[in-house]
Amino acid sequence: MSTFSEQNYLKTIFHLEQSGGDAGTTDIARIIGNKAASVTEMLKKLSDKKLITYQKYQGVKLTSKGRTNAIGIVRKHRLWEVFLLQQLGFAWDEVHDMAEQLEHIESDELVNRLDKYLGNPKFDPHGDPIPDKNGKIVNHKSLLLSEGTLKGKYILAGVSNHNNLFLKHLSELGIRLNDVITVKSIMDYDKSIAIVINHKTIILPHQVACQLKVIKA
Amino acid sequence: MSTFSEQNYLKTIFHLEQSGGDAGTTDIARIIGNKAASVTEMLKKLSDKKLITYQKYQGVKLTSKGRTNAIGIVRKHRLWEVFLLQQLGFAWDEVHDMAEQLEHIESDELVNRLDKYLGNPKFDPHGDPIPDKNGKIVNHKSLLLSEGTLKGKYILAGVSNHNNLFLKHLSELGIRLNDVITVKSIMDYDKSIAIVINHKTIILPHQVACQLKVIKA
DNA sequence: AAAATAAGTTAGGCATACCTAAATTTTTGC
DNA sequence: GCAAAAATTTAGGTATGCCTAACTTATTTT
Numbered sequence A, B: 001m002s003t004f005s006e007q008n009y010l011k012t013i014f015h016l017e018q019s020g021g022d023a024g025t026t027d028i029a030r031i032i033g034n035k036a037a038s039v040t041e042m043l044k045k046l047s048d049k050k051l052i053t054y055q056k057y058q059g060v061k062l063t064s065k066g067r068t069n070a071i072g073i074v075r076k077h078r079l080w081e082v083f084l085l086q087q088l089g090f091a092w093d094e095v096h097d098m099a100e101q102l103e104h105i106e107s108d109e110l111v112n113r114l115d116k117y118l119g120n121p122k123f124d125p126h127g128d129p130i131p132d133k134n135g136k137i138v139n140h141k142s143l144l145l146s147e148g149t150l151k152g153k154y155i156l157a158g159v160s161n162h163n164n165l166f167l168k169h170l171s172e173l174g175i176r177l178n179d180v181i182t183v184k185s186i187m188d189y190d191k192s193i194a195i196v197i198n199h200k201t202i203i204l205p206h207q208v209a210c211q212l213k214v215i216k217a
Numbered sequence C: 001a002a003a004a005t006a007a008g009t010t011a012g013g014c015a016t017a018c019c020t021a022a023a024t025t026t027t028t029g030c
Numbered sequence D: 001g002c003a004a005a006a007a008t009t010t011a012g013g014t015a016t017g018c019c020t021a022a023c024t025t026a027t028t029t030t
Helices: A004-018 A025-032 A036-048 A064-087 A096-102 A108-117 A164-172 B004-018 B025-032 B036-048 B064-087 B096-102 B108-117 B164-172
Strands: A052-054 A060-062 A153-159 A180-186 A193-197 A200-204 A212-216 B052-054 B060-062 B153-159 B180-186 B193-197 B200-204 B212-216
Touching (some): A004 A036, A025 A036, A036 A060, B060 B064, B064 B108
Antiparallel strands (some): B052 B060, B153 B180
16 A cells, blocks of 8 residues: 555654644654655655645645554554553563554554454553544643643653653653652752652753653642 | 565575475565566575575575574564464464564564563464574474375374465364364375364365375374 | 477666755745 | 745655566476
8 A cells, every 4th residue: 555654754744743833844854864855755755645735845734544544553553562561561662663663564453453452552651642443542631741830740641752762761760651740849940840759859850841741630 | 684575585485495495586486476587686686695695597595694584584474473363363364464564573672572472382373383582493293194194193283385265274174273183084086085173074185185284193 | 419498587677765966945034 | 125044846866676578598308
């Protein structure tokens, strides 16, 4: 149906759309790791296939068909991540590269059985929602810890940075998904936040706090 | 390291070597589904990479490096087949195409953890041996049911034809891996064989019997 | 052993998906 | 609003891996 490369582009455009902005050539190039010229070329191809709408110099948008396609890839990626963590015991900073390969395995029956096998999980190890087989995505409305109020109690619902080093750093700080976080103080000086998590007090730089998605406890 | 295509060629050459003959261009082309000219081209590339030894018009042989490589792919293929059958409940005639994709996932850690997760299985759903992490393969010395003796009791240890329709046919006849097979009579006329399996008597055409690998019970 | 057939190779093309360098369009800063 | 900077596209090139058609080598048949 579509090549690995096309799938990667669609997924990337989907992620860019999810995080607010519209997808520009340079953004896509940066994320995928290709040069802008290569991206332009692929955008033309995806446009010809009616997977995106594309007007020169104006950025791109997924069509309904393109979005369905992208969501299918995201679904597979996140389900395989759950498998790797839950069944094979990998850590959350180890699963990305493998899932990046596994997301391209083609078989609807396989992904649906995997879903069931894993107990129809709603979120992946990074707290991202797993689309159901119809492509429906339930987003829980989280805020960033950096936007939290003093004395607030929160639950860590996700991370917006999937970088392996960042994830490993959180692990080393003893911060895990679904942990309860209590905001103790917010420093005027640099917006760093003192939190209590698992009976430990940690000062989180703003740069870290603004990557943590939380919901009110 | 190597492309999907290269991996497919190595695997194919490995299978051809396993089944006795040396691997010729046309055989490889037939199995992979490419034209002979394309095969010749790839053989040159594999030879340049020291994965096979190749002399024009003389067929090919895997080098030690090539064999190690091929065994790695076979190991992954067979482990994923076990996963699909044992964990996800697929039938033995459904797993091949998916395993064909999964065998290309690159991560030694993943395959080793999968191996352990599955209980270090020694054979795949078709009775083929699964190489261990060092590439060691234990072949059980089986014979073909078509070579069996009258009144012999055998255990179905494998099938030498992995065609989906053939496998489905066996399932429909109620023939499964590890079943006990008793040879009741062998017809002079066409070498077809009457067997008893799971208390049922079945007449197997020679064409079927010679695809069943059995060991003495 | 020569002729016929089969097997394998070479030559020249094509599509995908990258690239660099140069040209163009859009955005930004003054 | 105009020039500089940034973003994007075009043009032309490369490697992979496939193809067909024509040719060469090996094998089989008689």
